[in-house]
Amino acid sequence: MSQTIATPPTVRLDSDVIGKPINRTDGPAKVSGAAKYAAEFGVTGPLWYGYIVSSPVAKGKITKIHADEVLAIPGVQQVFSHENVSSFAWFDRAYKDDVAPGGSPFRPLHEPEIMFNQQPVALVVAETFELARYAASVLRIEYDVEKHNTDLDSVIGEAFDAPKGKTGFVPPPKPKGDMNKAFAEAPHKVAGEYIHRAQHHNPMEMFATTVDWLGDGKKMKIYDKTQGAPNVQQYIAKIFGLSTDEARVISKFTGGGFGSGLRPQYQVFLAVMAALELEHSVRVVMTRTQMFSFGHRPHTLQKLRIASDDQGHIQALEHKALAETSQFENATETVVNWTGILYNSPNTNFDYQLSKIDVYTPLDMRAPGAATGNFASESAIDEMSYKAGKDPLDFRLLNYTYSDPTENKPFTSKRLDDCYHEGAARFGWDQRNPEPRSMRDEKGMLVGWGVAAGCWDASMQKAAAKAVLSADGHLTVNSATNDQGAGTYVIMTQMAAQTLGLPMQQVTFNLGDTNMPAAPVQGGSWTANSVGAAVKDACQEVGKKLLKLAQKMDDSPLAGVNFEDAQFVDGHIRANEDITRSVAIEDILAASGEDKIEADGKAGPNPINQLKYSMHSHNAVFVEVKVDEDLGTIHVTRVVNAVAAGRIMNPKTARSQVLGGTVWGLSMAMMEETYLNNELGRYMNHNYAEYHIPVNADIHKIDVIFVEEEDDIASPIGVKGVGEIGMLGVAAAIANAVYHATGKRVRELPLTSDKLL
Amino acid sequence: MSLQFIQEPLDKATPHVVPAQAVTLNVNGEDHTIQIAPWTSLLDALREYMDLTGTKKGCDHGQCGACTVLVDGKRINSCLALATVYQGKKIQTIEGLGTEENLSPLQQAFVDHDAFQCGYCTPGQICSAQGLINEGRCKTEDEVREHMSGNLCRCGAYTNILSAVMEVLHDGDVVVDNGVLITVPVASTKASSVE
Ligand code: FES
Ligand code: FES
Numbered sequence: 001m002s003q004t005i006a007t008p009p010t011v012r013l014d015s016d017v018i019g020k021p022i023n024r025t026d027g028p029a030k031v032s033g034a035a036k037y038a039a040e041f042g043v044t045g046p047l048w049y050g051y052i053v054s055s056p057v058a059k060g061k062i063t064k065i066h067a068d069e070v071l072a073i074p075g076v077q078q079v080f081s082h083e084n085v086s087s088f089a090w091f092d093r094a095y096k097d098d099v100a101p102g103g104s105p106f107r108p109l110h111e112p113e114i115m116f117n118q119q120p121v122a123l124v125v126a127e128t129f130e131l132a133r134y135a136a137s138v139l140r141i142e143y144d145v146e147k148h149n150t151d152l153d154s155v156i157g158e159a160f161d162a163p164k165g166k167t168g169f170v171p172p173p174k175p176k177g178d179m180n181k182a183f184a185e186a187p188h189k190v191a192g193e194y195i196h197r198a199q200h201h202n203p204m205e206m207f208a209t210t211v212d213w214l215g216d217g218k219k220m221k222i223y224d225k226t227q228g229a230p231n232v233q234q235y236i237a238k239i240f241g242l243s244t245d246e247a248r249v250i251s252k253f254t255g256g257g258f259g260s261g262l263r264p265q266y267q268v269f270l271a272v273m274a275a276l277e278l279e280h281s282v283r284v285v286m287t288r289t290q291m292f293s294f295g296h297r298p299h300t301l302q303k304l305r306i307a308s309d310d311q312g313h314i315q316a317l318e319h320k321a322l323a324e325t326s327q328f329e330n331a332t333e334t335v336v337n338w339t340g341i342l343y344n345s346p347n348t349n350f351d352y353q354l355s356k357i358d359v360y361t362p363l364d365m366r367a368p369g370a371a372t373g374n375f376a377s378e379s380a381i382d383e384m385s386y387k388a389g390k391d392p393l394d395f396r397l398l399n400y401t402y403s404d405p406t407e408n409k410p411f412t413s414k415r416l417d418d419c420y421h422e423g424a425a426r427f428g429w430d431q432r433n434p435e436p437r438s439m440r441d442e443k444g445m446l447v448g449w450g451v452a453a454g455c456w457d458a459s460m461q462k463a464a465a466k467a468v469l470s471a472d473g474h475l476t477v478n479s480a481t482n483d484q485g486a487g488t489y490v491i492m493t494q495m496a497a498q499t500l501g502l503p504m505q506q507v508t509f510n511l512g513d514t515n516m517p518a519a520p521v522q523g524g525s526w527t528a529n530s531v532g533a534a535v536k537d538a539c540q541e542v543g544k545k546l547l548k549l550a551q552k553m554d555d556s557p558l559a560g561v562n563f564e565d566a567q568f569v570d571g572h573i574r575a576n577e578d579i580t581r582s583v584a585i586e587d588i589l590a591a592s593g594e595d596k597i598e599a600d601g602k603a604g605p606n607p608i609n610q611l612k613y614s615m616h617s618h619n620a621v622f623v624e625v626k627v628d629e630d631l632g633t634i635h636v637t638r639v640v641n642a643v644a645a646g647r648i649m650n651p652k653t654a655r656s657q658v659l660g661g662t663v664w665g666l667s668m669a670m671m672e673e674t675y676l677n678n679e680l681g682r683y684m685n686h687n688y689a690e691y692h693i694p695v696n697a698d699i700h701k702i703d704v705i706f707v708e709e710e711d712d713i714a715s716p717i718g719v720k721g722v723g724e725i726g727m728l729g730v731a732a733a734i735a736n737a738v739y740h741a742t743g744k745r746v747r748e749l750p751l752t753s754d755k756l757l
Numbered sequence: 758m759s760l761q762f763i764q765e766p767l768d769k770a771t772p773h774v775v776p777a778q779a780v781t782l783n784v785n786g787e788d789h790t791i792q793i794a795p796w797t798s799l800l801d802a803l804r805e806y807m808d809l810t811g812t813k814k815g816c817d818h819g820q821c822g823a824c825t826v827l828v829d830g831k832r833i834n835s836c837l838a839l840a841t842v843y844q845g846k847k848i849q850t851i852e853g854l855g856t857e858e859n860l861s862p863l864q865q866a867f868v869d870h871d872a873f874q875c876g877y878c879t880p881g882q883i884c885s886a887q888g889l890i891n892e893g894r895c896k897t898e899d900e901v902r903e904h905m906s907g908n909l910c911r912c913g914a915y916t917n918i919l920s921a922v923m924e925v926l927h928d929g930d931v932v933v934d935n936g937v938l939i940t941v942p943v944a945s946t947k948a949s950s951v952e
Contacts, residue, residue: 027868028860030876031883033811033851040810057762073774129805130794131774143762154792203912204815204823204877255813255877256911288816422941485874485912505799532874564910601762648940655938656871656914663913688820695906697899698914 017494021041021652026253029438035253038225039208043281044215046142048077050274050284051132051140052267053122054293055114058358058681059148062121066140070124078620079121080274085109094238098231099262099521101166101361102528103329105206108266109273114143116360117150117682118293123270125282148358148681152299153232159322159353168364168457169332173340175408177347179305182316186307188387188484189316193324194304194376196749198324198674198683199297201365203484206257208285211270218246222277225260225267226251227482228521233514237280238274244514247272248717254522257484258664259364262523265294292686295363297675298323298331300372304339304380312388314399317345318375323423325354326361333362333369339377341616343399358681364523366664367724370456375668375749378452378732383745391434392736393424393451404614412610413711415644416453416618422705423642424451427622436743440667445626448741454728456525458615458646458711458720462604463530464517467496467538469546469597473571475500475507477538481519481531482512483673485660487653488527489709492535494649495717497520500546500585501568502564509535517600525617525721527669528649530603533716536668539600543568545599549592557581603716615714617645617721621665621729625737632753636666636734637698642705646720651706658704658726665730667693670751785853786807795841800824802840803850811851811880815909822908825881825888826850832888851880854887863887866921867923874912882908886922898923898933 029035055062067079095105108120122139126132149155164171183189205225212221226232229249231243236247254261271284286293300323307316316568319336336350366720367374385395403410424430432449433439439447465479477496483489492509496502510516540563547566550558550573558566561575568574573588575581589597624638641662648654671692674683685691705725711718738756739745746755777792782802787903791806800817803809803826804833812835819837824836827849856875857860860868863883873879891894895904901922902915910918923933 023868024871026876027871027873028857028864030873030879031851031860031864031867032855032857033809033880034857035876036810037813037877039814040804042808060762063761113876127779128794129801130797134774140763144764202911204813204821204875204909206814254875256875258911285814288820353909418941426939483877487874515843635903647943651938651940652871654918656912658875659916659936660913663915667913687818688816689818693909693911694913694915695909696915696918697902697906699902699913701934702916703939705939705941706938707941708943 016498018649020650022494022504022650023654024490025488025493026483030692032089035248037253037255038204038223038251039210039283039285041210041212041223043210043212045281047281047283048125048127048278049129049132050123050270050282050289051136051724052120052270052284052286053124053136054118054290057114057145058117058144058150059219060114060143060145062114062141065122070135070139073135075127075131077127077278079122079124079139080109082112086271097263099167101329101331102163106328108269113445116358118290120266120270121581123274123284125274125278132248149462150357150359150676150681151678152355152357155355155357156322162352162354164332166511168330168334170334170337172336172352175349179316179318179347179349182347183305183307186315187310189305189307190380190383190387191305192380192383192747194302194379194747196372197299198676199668199672200292200674201258201260201364202291202691202693203256203260203337204257205268206286206288206291207265209268210283211271211275211281213275213279213281218242218276219452220247220272220502222249222251222268222272224251225254225261226264227254227257227484228637229512229514230480230518231521232264232268237267239269239305240272240276249514251482254482254484257522258366259368259523260295261484262364262521263295274509287302289686292674292683294360297365298325298362298505300335302376304376306380306384308384308388312390312395312398314343314345314625316347316448317343318320318349318372318493320351321373322353322355324359324362326359327356329361330354331362333364333372335369335373337406338370338373341614342455343381344401344405344455350479355650358702366458367727370724371668371727374454374728375731376624378729379735379747382450382452382485382736382739393429396420396453407614409612412613412615412632412713413646414616414618415707415709416620418707419618419620419642419644422707423620423622423640426703427640428620436740441626442523445628446741446754448625448627448737448739450623450733450737450740452621452729452732452736454621454725456617456725456728458617458714459524459526460605460715461520461526461530463519464600464602465531465534465538466517466600467541469540471595473506473586473589476510477507477535478510478516479519479531479534480511480516481527482522484522486522486527486657487650488531490653491528491649492531495532495535496539499536499568500543501570501572523727525723528721529715529717529719532719533603534601536717537603538599541599542597545597546588547573547584550588553583553588553591554709556583558583580719607754609713613713617643617725619643619725620719621733622734623737625734625741627738629742630634632756634670634738634751638701640705641726642707643722643725644707644709645722645725646709646711646715647718648706648708649719654722655704655705657722659702661724661726662730663699664692664727666734669731669734669749673750781844782840782848783846784848785850793840797840798836799838799840799843800835803835809850809852813877813880815878822885823878823881825884825908827884827888830891832885851884854883863921863925866924870917870921872915872917872921878908878910882910882918889922890926901926
């Protein structure tokens with residue numbers, strides 16, 4: 001396996017830890033129940049509980065809240081609503097978080113108007129959880145109901161071009177050539193419409209906040225479920241006019257996020273508001289039903305047209321999408337661009353629009369936009385390959401691009417071709433009979449094999465870290481980043497250990513506390529790259545200080561050695577030229593008399609270098625399905641997911657990311673749909689029993705292949721991130737396999753049995 | 758133009774809420790006496806009154822398995838159990854299976870196989886797997902998959918959960934056929950080599 005740290009002083013050695021399948025450092029805490037999530041921290045003094053009351057109507061106005069009736073119950077402390085919550089921040093921009101889309105953010109308990117079903121309308125605070133829940137259940141609220149509209153189909157005519165401005169959103173590429181003419185004249189063509197409805201993130205841990213009221217002015221420790229403590233802190237500090245000292249946000253463990261924790265959710269506002277008003281510690285936890293009351297993957301309608309010549313070269317490519325957004329914000333995703341990045345065509349047209357309905361604002365959900373666009377485009381490409389008389393894999397290879405056609409820039413690296421070859425070999429693609437309905441297993445079930453490709457951004461954000469090497473030789477590195485399950489704890493420990501040549505046990509990495517150096521929210525697959533580079537920088541700065549101290553020692557063997565010419569290995573600093581010129585870090589610390597050596601590190605994008613390139617990760621997914629035609633049931637029996645995402649820091653945790661992504665893709669393809677009843681304006685299946693996600697019995701064999709890339713442009717540490725890429729390609733490969741098995745093309749997700757029968 | 762809608766309460770508000778009562782629960786071999794309302798779930802009793810937060814709440818409706826604990830060796834959803842009913846029973850939670858410093862074989866197998874990501878479903882998965890092993894019925898991969906399907910994992914760690922459970926179930930004698938990891942080393946992929 002390759003080991004290339006782009007900058008000195010590291011060299012490849014057996015003691016290297018980067019690239020090794022090392023167990024998670026936070027593993028023992030998680031499997032023993034010791035890991036504390038937001039609702040599990042103890043507080044100073046007694047704790048009160050807040051229970052959220054949600055609106056049963058989608059649009060209207062609250063006319064009366066009978067708070068007096070529940071306030072009469074002994075132990076109920078307060079009922080908060082728009083009637084008694086003072087307006088904290090006058091301007092709604094105070095409610096804008098780091099990743100908010102354009103528009104006017106939702107302000108909880110701010111006014112009597114109802115803008116979406118399940119809008120939080122009151123918070124009942126009581127001395128026990130049981131009492132708060134009971135009191136909330138008997139709270140009477142009167143509404144004036146207005147007519148809502150939650151039907152996206154009815155507002156297609158009101159679509160508008162999606163505005164720019166949200167982090168990560170790239171507007172559709174400019175058209176090329178003459179799409180209509182090329183499509184009309186081409187010998188082979190496909191056109192199709194693709195649909196999926198809303199999907200909800202549903203991380204296992206429900207959103208929760210515990211506010212520890214410290215009894216020292218307005219000082220609080222805010223334990224929150226989030227993918228980014230700093231984002232929550234700035235949101236809370238702005239709204240309530242608090243200092244960063246007063247509003248310390250802590251998030252040590254996050255029970256899944258998948259995008260739902262990118263923006264601060266309303267329970268953190270409610271918990272902090274209640275704590276400030278009551279000057280008391282408060283805990284607020286959403287219910288599973290309330291987990292369907294905020295962001296979601298937007299219901300999206302897509303249209304694709306593709307045409308090719310007789311040789312199978314794409315001549316015309318059009319991808320249009322229309323997504324829902326709320327009345328108050330314009331949630332945008334990059335949906336259609338990926339199609340243009342994956343395939344070259346002389347004539348293209350791309351379009352992405354929004355329409356407003358009476359729901360909460362959609363929110364980035366694992367591989368946002370890409371998962372949506374990818375299902376449609378990779379289904380259409382597959383259909384096109386049959387029309388052109390080509391094998392679906394050959395067709396993709398024939399239309400492979402070596403540079404990004406949407407920006408006319410080379411890729412920093414792209415080994416999608418190797419993903420195709422390695423994946424196909426592992427899967428046994430050459431055994432495939434191209435004819436639909438031609439393959440059956442020993443039990444007579446129809447067998448289908450499908451393939452699809454995926455593409456995601458390799459991106460970097462600003463991040464910072466601090467490294468402290470104490471006199472006993474223990475290295476502690478801190479950064480206010482997050483670990484929602486991605487493996488941040490272990491890979492940052494590896495990065496720090498590797499940079500200073502220390503054993504893993506001698507290194508501790510801490511995260512999730514706003515008292516630590518700032519880091520971006522965990523999303524977009526940018527954490528490994530951004531925070532990893534900051535951790536490396538901080539450790540290198542410590543290394544430079546250590547080298548200077550070593551050179552101050554009597555008869556230092558390292559006299560005159562530059563930092564660039566030194567290596568940090570096995571607890572020693574050594575000269576590259578002559579590794580017998582070596583000093584133990586222990587000895588340096590002892591001789592220096594310092595009780596610790598510390599340094600700050602930072603990292604960020606390098607636009608001068610990076611703007612010349614297109615930076616992406618890719619994958620190729622091969623799927624086998626078995627279909628029982630009598631029952632319409634589909635089983636995904638085998639998946640090979642081949643991923644090219646730069647260097648892999650830890651194959652064990654990176655593989656888990658891809659396994660998780662594969663399960664997500666399967667889930668999107670076959671199960672997930674939040675059913676919106678337009679009469680009521682309400683998501684109906686708002687619980688885990690009716691919102692289906694896979695269980696253990698649904699998941700079979702998944703092979704993961706990492707095709708490593710060397711890339712020191714996309715990232716100073718060669719990393720592209722694997723959080724989203726593993727999900728891509730999966731849903732389309734399943735739909736394509738189902739077509740191969742049955743001859744039936746399903747363009748509407750999820751692929752439930754009723755659509756096959 | 759507008760319609761009146763009154764959010765009907767589930768019940769009439771009453772100022773006479775049943776007072777908390779003393780309940781003694783034997784958890785992980787220790788008796789705990791707590792003052793709780795009679796309708797307190799075993800899950801909330803553990804988490805909110807005994808600071809045993811290893812047991813997780815994922816739905817509170819018996820739909821996810823995150824709250825799985827062992828009662829007299831059998832797995833149950835503690836969110837569907839009233840605490841008071843479990844007086845006199847032997848309750849075992851994740852904290853009773855092993856500690857960070859001294860993991861049980863199942864806990865260690867979960868770490869070794871990376872059978873979790875966020876870790877939130879994990880205590881429930883492990884208690885459920887322990888219950889499955891205690892039951893002694895399941896042997897094959899398909900049986901284990903089926904009998905571990907009451908525990909949702911939104912992170913999708915299912916294949917690794919299967920590997921971990923099978924390892925402990927068969928003392929490491931069975932190799933599970935649920936997928937491999939292959940790493941293809943770097944070739945020349947530098948931007949300069951682009952056509
Ligand atoms: S919390 Fe008990 S089953 Fe979900
Ligand atoms: S590890 Fe996150 S839900 Fe299972």
